[in-house]
Amino acid sequence: MIDLPALPLSVRRRLRELLLEQAHPLVLSFAGQWELCGVHGDAAWYGIDAGSAAERLDALRDLFVGLELDQQQVLPFVELANGRSVHLHLIPDAGDFHLLLLDAESARTAQREQQQLANEAVLAGHAKGKAIDALKHIRNELERQRSQLAEADALKGALIATLSHEFRTPLTAAFGRVRLLEQSAAADPALQRELLALRRSLVHLQVLAENLLEYGRGEAGGLLNPGAVDLEALAADCRAMIEPLAMAKGLDLRVLPAAAAAPPPQLDELRLRQILVNLLSNAVRYTAQGEVSLALRWDGRELEAEVADTGIGIAPEFQARIFQPFNAGGQSGSRGAGLGLSIVRRLVEQMHGTLALDSAPGRGSRFTLRLPGAAAASASASAPGQGRLHGRAYVVDDDPDIAQLLELALVDLGLQVRCFDAAPVAIEAALAAPPDLLVLDMRLPGLSGPEAVYALRSRGCRSPVLMLSAHATAAARESALHAGADRYLTKPVDFAQFARVVREMLG
Amino acid sequence: MLGDFGVGKTSLVARFVRSTFSDKYLTTVGVKVDSKEVARAEREPVKLVLWDIAGRNALDTVSANYLRGAAALLLVADGTREASLAAALDLLMQSRALLPDALAVLAVNKFDLLERWEVGAPTLAQLRRLLPVFETSAATGTGVEPAFAAIAAGLAP
Known part of the structure; x- marks a missing residue:
């Protein structure tokens, strides 16, 4: 404890000035029970001016309701009616007492800033926790709905796949019988015409069954199965399938196989065949007269297949829509399930190729398919997918x-x-x-x-x-x-x- | 007024005494004292001197100092924070040692934010067996007058 009287006068004077300046002490002396008998200090600083003294003293008195006036009391950081914070001391004095008010405003401001930050951080943390809980709840709900949808989708896919698979066996048998009949009826033109009509219907059914099977597999599709493709044999197969359809409408079918080149492209032949058959059968369907053509080109890196017709053509506003499933509205006189071109687009994407369409009403249509060859096809089979990681x-x-x-x-x-x-x-x-x-x-x-x-x-x-x-x-x-x-x-x-x-x- | 920080003690006093409300949070340092005269059925009105004490979830020496001489406690919790209810009950237990005879009333505040409440109705049903409980909203005024009136009614004479 500092010995004040021992200090030099100048120091004591400075100390006093500082104390008065910073603490603004105010002493209110009371006799008996709250009879004000002395005021020392700047009462106005605390809002206790002459005019409202009685009211302000009432407020001070409220602070000591229930407390003993003959015991020393300290009430820190009391906010007065004028908003100022004080440290309030009650000092008993032989039956009387004094109230000492010391300014605590700057200390309160500092403490409030600190306390505000800390409290807001806790409140924000609580709010954050709740928001995360809400997000988790939403996520779980989405996950539940997603798995329900996936289950329904899988069921639908399985049903379609099963049905179309069931189609394949009798179709194969029917084609075999037609071939046998065609051979034995070579000399009977009337029977030949009937058999041709039967073959056309079987081709329609086969294309539909293959498309349904592919549709049932879903967007992701199965793994690609690349292998060496004999382009000449492929062209011949396409001709064999489409010719009956073209003949029935009196159309010319021109098939230009790729010039023999070694090595042959490494591609998924089943998918490639499905793309070409869909494009060709579509071309025949929408062409009333003229021709339908297929041209294959292989340069050792890329296979290009061009399917062109002299049909009704497709207006620009319908060109994007025709690739959507069940949408055949773009072309008048359409028949069929409307799956063909959507399946084509999906297969082309799975094979990392591109499909371009050049068409206008009355000028026919030209679909140009480009598929990357061996390296890209095998790389695509092992490309990093969206599967689960391990570790x-x-x-x-x-x-x-x-x-x-x-x-x-x-x-x-x-x-x-x-x-x-x-x-x-x-x-x-x-x-x-x-x-x-x-x-x-x-x-x-x-x-x-x-x-x-x-x-x-x-x-x-x-x-x-x-x-x-x-x-x-x-x-x-x-x-x-x-x-x-x-x-x-x-x-x-x-x-x-x-x-x-x-x-x-x-x- | 006892309760954790941010539960709305200062706002309840502002609503009760001055009929005002601000949704801006401003922490209380120390204590602010207000008063209001409350009418009572078939009795003299009583002047409530309200000590709005800085929020704490446990009673420290400074807060305990402010409690001396209190005739009643209005414990305040925030319905959207269940932990603040536990804090209010802890404070009640701790203050009982200092004020064994003080009247205690519980205000569960922020009733206007009911969709965010964590405090379940069954919890309040249990608590009502122990002390008067009011769902209050300093924002809308719901339950504020009744909570203070319950204190006024419980005070002698």
Whole structure:
């Protein structure tokens, strides 16, 4: 305790000035029970001016309701009617008492700022937790609906596939019988005409059955089955199938097989045949007179097939729509299921090819198919898809909500996930059993993300590391990659991008 | 007025004393004292001196100091935060040691945000066996007068 009288006069004077300036002391002296008998200090500073003294004193008296006036009391940070905060001291004095008011406004302002920030952070955390719960709920609901839809879709697909498969066996038998009959009726033109009509109907049925089977497989389709394709034999098959249809309408069918070239293209022949038969039967259907032609070209890298007709043509506004399922409205006089061109488009996409259409009403149509050859077809069969991943991932994030979201995202991808809220434990675990992926927050308590990666790398751990950071700066990215992280993403995490990057890292 | 921070103690006093409301959150430091005279059926009106104490989820020395001499406690919880109800009940238990005879009333605030409430109705049904409970909204005024009136009615004389 400082000995005030011992201080030099000038110091005491300065100390007094400072005390008065900062604490604005006000002493109100009372005799007995609240009889004001003395005021020392700046009463107006606390809103206790002469005019409203009685009312203000009432308010002060309220503060001591229920309290003993003969005991020393301290009430810190009391907000007065004028909004100013004071430390209020009650000092008993032989049956009387004094109230000492010391200004606490600046201390209150500082404390309020600090307290406000802390409280708002807790309230925001609570709100965030609830929002995440709501999102999880929505996600579960979507997942439930998605699986119901998938189940219904699978059922529909299975039904269509079963039915169309059941078509194939009798169709094959019927074609065989027609062939036998055609051979034995070579000398009977009338019977030949009947058999031709029967063959046309069988071709229609076969195309429909194959299209239904493909439709039942769904958008994803099955795996491609590439093999060497004999283009000459393929052209002959197409001619054999389409000729009866063309003849019935008096159309010329011109088939130009590719010039023999070695080696032949490596393609999925069944799918290629289905594309060509659909395009050709469509061409015959919409051509009243003239010709339908098929030209195949193979340059060793790309197969080009051109199917042209002199039919009614397709107006530009219908050209996009004709590739949608069950939509044959673009061309008048249409018959059939309206599946053909949608199946064609799907098959072309599965084979990573392109299909161009050049047509105008009255000028006929020309479909040009281009399919990449062997290398592309075999690569496509093993291209990284959307399948489930396998392996173990560690997530290190001190925010349990974020950690849980990352865990969900990784589990969705098929990974086994373990979460850590701090780097040291994660490092121990990663060194003991290196994970296939380590997802690490940049800013962690204690050891930071980059420090942790460096520690791992410097101990020989080679697990791929994906660093997440709220800092979208080049410096933060540089620091993460420099420390040894393989990839760097910023928060808020875009989960589609996150999944893509994880696939790339594990692919 | 006792309760966790952000439950709406200051807002309840502002609604009750001045019929005002602001949805901007401003934390209370220390204490703010207000008063209002409340009419009572067949009795003299009573002047309630309301001590709006900074929110805490547990009673510290400073808060305990403010409690001395109190005749009643209005415990305030936020219906959208279940933890604040637990805090209010903890505060009740802790303050009982200092004020064994004080009247206690519970206000579960933010009734206007009922769709976000975490506090279940069965919980309040249980609590009503122990003390008077009011669902209040400082924003709309729902339940505010009845909660303070319950305190006024319970005070002697």
